[in-house]
Amino acid sequence: MMRRRIGERGLKIIKICSRGNQREKSREKAMKKQKEADKKKGSNEKGANRGLTLEERRHRDAEIMRQKQEKKVADGQGEMKK
Template sequence: MTRGNQRDLARAKNQKKQQEMQKKKTASEKTGLSLSERKRRDAELMREKQRKKDEQLAAVCNQMEKIKC
């Protein structure tokens, strides 16, 4: 009923996973933004992206109307 090196492999895998989680955590801390600040920034970026997309769509619609006339 010995487990061989399975326990050691699992321990090493878990340690690697913990280090990756720590790296991700430190990366978010480097930006210096809290969760709410990141949400606000991301929401603003998405609004800007949507505005640009709407402008492109309006331009295409205007061109289509000119072609019909």
């Protein structure tokens, strides 16, 4: 931040340092803390798994894989690669 000051000898520019990088450092610290908290969460608390039990997640994932396999076979790409 720059301030102009008119004195006896004319215009002087005085540089004033505000908070420096304290705000930036605080943001980094908060982000790091949030990442650590996210790592500690169980898989049933994350994203699309929120509120689902292990059995429900397995069933959902198996159904998705079946649909993918059916689509692959329907497209003619279901053959094994050699």
